[in-house]
Amino acid sequence: MRGRSAKRRAAVASAGVASALLLSGWAAPAAGQPAQAPAVRAAASTADACTPGQPPESPELKPTTPETLEQVYRCILANSYAGSAMDHRDLLAAGFAAFTQELHRRGIDQADVTTPPMSGDRDRDWQAFIDVYERVEADGDVQQALAAAVVNGMVASLDDNHAKWVRPEPGEDGPRGLGISVSGARRTNLDPAATEPLFVTEVIGDSPAARSGVRPGDVIVSVDGAPPFLGGTLSEGVISRLSATDGEPVRLTLRDPASGRERTVSVEFGPLDPPPLKASGKVVDGDVGYVELPGFYRGSADDTLAEVERLRADKELRGLVLDLRGNIGGGTNEVSRLLGAFAHGKITSYQCDVHDECTATRTDDSVPLLGLPLVVLIDRACVSAGDDFSAAVKGLGIAPLVGTRTAGFVAGSAMTYLLNDGSVLAMPSLHHRGPHGELINTIGVPADHQAPMTPRDLSAGRDPALAKALTLLK
Numbered sequence: 272m273r274g275r276s277a278k279r280r281a282a283v284a285s286a287g288v289a290s291a292l293l294l295s296g297w298a299a300p301a302a303g304q305p306a307q308a309p310a311v312r313a314a315a316s317t318a319d320a321c322t323p324g325q326p327p328e329s330p331e332l333k334p335t336t337p338e339t340l341e342q343v344y345r346c347i348l349a350n351s352y353a354g355s356a357m358d359h360r361d362l363l364a365a366g367f368a369a370f371t372q373e374l375h376r377r378g379i380d381q382a383d384v385t386t387p388p389m390s391g392d393r394d395r396d397w398q399a400f401i402d403v404y405e406r407v408e409a410d411g412d413v414q415q416a417l418a419a420a421v422v423n424g425m426v427a428s429l430d431d432n433h434a435k436w437v438r439p440e441p442g443e444d445g446p447r448g449l450g451i452s453v454s455g456a457r458r459t460n461l462d463p464a465a466t467e468p469l470f471v472t473e474v475i476g477d478s479p480a481a482r483s484g485v486r487p488g489d490v491i492v493s494v495d496g497a498p499p500f501l502g503g504t505l506s507e508g509v510i511s512r513l514s515a516t517d518g519e520p521v522r523l524t525l526r527d528p529a530s531g532r533e534r535t536v537s538v539e540f541g542p543l544d545p546p547p548l549k550a551s552g553k554v555v556d557g558d559v560g561y562v563e564l565p566g567f568y569r570g571s572a573d574d575t576l577a578e579v580e581r582l583r584a585d586k587e588l589r590g591l592v593l594d595l596r597g598n599i600g601g602g603t604n605e606v607s608r609l610l611g612a613f614a615h616g617k618i619t620s621y622q623c624d625v626h627d628e629c630t631a632t633r634t635d636d637s638v639p640l641l642g643l644p645l646v647v648l649i650d651r652a653c654v655s656a657g658d659d660f661s662a663a664v665k666g667l668g669i670a671p672l673v674g675t676r677t678a679g680f681v682a683g684s685a686m687t688y689l690l691n692d693g694s695v696l697a698m699p700s701l702h703h704r705g706p707h708g709e710l711i712n713t714i715g716v717p718a719d720h721q722a723p724m725t726p727r728d729l730s731a732g733r734d735p736a737l738a739k740a741l742t743l744l745k
Contacts, residue, residue, distance in 0.1 A: 369424025450478020600655025
């Protein structure tokens with residue numbers, strides 16, 4: 272039973288706060304190795320800005336106070352990609368809007384919670400904001416929810432898919448969920464290019480979904496009675512329900528793609544036991560090396576190359592297929608190192624600030640060239656560092672790409688900042704461009720040879736992208 276993306280999502284969730292940042296471009300540690308934080312910029316000069324550093328696996332959480340909110344405000348202005356060019360009043364307006372919306376949702380709105388006047392001075396405007404915020408007195412849980420709304424509102428206003436606030440909920444102990452991934456989602460995010468039908472792409476072994484008889488290729492007709500698509504647009508509510516970690520059992524109506532028969536199953540949320548992220552290889556078609564790389568975790572490039580050498584020890588290979596489908600991203604250093612096995616002396620990408628001052632990232636030429644013809648498999652679930660690697664492979668003419676366009680979820684590598692409540696703010700200070708300065712974020716990298724996976728393919732155990740790759744290596 273295939274379980275590529277679902278297992279990878281659960282593996283990241285199981286590794287604590289640090290690995291929860293992997294989607295933001297934070298370089299996850301290799302299995303058994305300690306977590307290491309990415310390079311960090313200096314924080315703002317004020318002592319209350321934020322502290323750059325390594326996120327702990329099990330932080331001691333405290334209430335998110337007005338002082339924490341000020342840390343977030345000043346940290347974003349000092350360290351985010353857009354911070355130096357940002358009007359701080361837009362940041363405060365986003366936080367205030369989220370705050371008042373949460374008040375309304377909870378039925379505790381107040382007549383005196385009105386938009387404070389803004390002078391244009393960062394310090395005075397912050398004080399005006401917090402004066403209104405503190406007019407609301409609530410118990411601990413509600414106050415925490417209001418503070419969280421402010422933080423998430425400010426972070427969301429950056430419109431940066433690698434900006435994230437991470438605060439684990441009390442009692443979180445390992446990954447939970449249904450144990451499936453579906454065709455219309457990039458991890459827990461809806462794919463804006465999703466097309467009908469919605470179908471199951473991965474099922475974790477011994478997960479609640481597996482025990483309920485859910486299989487790869489099953490077409491999802493409805494979720495709790497609601498159709499996945501409305502007017503041709505995938506429902507965010509459906510994706511949120513399927514990617515949740517807890518809640519009432521989910522009622523799925525499924526259609527077998529081969530027979531057309533429908534069935535309804537009830538799937539409960541439960542613990543998941545995924546394998547660790549790790550490159551794995553095998554020989555296919557007699558003499559072609561195949562390596563599946565689930566993410567650019569720390570040490571992933573060397574793991575991948577070790578797998579190739581292991582396969583070469585027993586067989587003379589005529590080529591290599593590198594499978595990045597479902598790759599959940601990771602560190603740019605790993606991308607540069609792995610690209611160094613296929614090309615030397617090349618610029619692989621650029622990291623640019625908001626004023627378009629850019630620094631080139633280059634291949635790691637200390638890595639010996641493999642000397643093998645290469646084909647790379649990609650899909651809509653290949654994100655972040657997966658986008659980065661694919662853009663370099665295509666832009667530099669290293670190898671053909673087979674499958675479907677990548678996610679385009681590659682704003683920039685996040686740097687981590689520790690806050691006084693034990694939570695972590697992650698955000699890029701630089702944004703990614705491709706090897707020729709081209710924008711990849713929100714656009715993705717198109718495949719040279721289209722080979723989408725269909726429900727019938729999954730149900731029958733066929734892999735059209737791999738089949739096409741093997742013909743290219745003949």
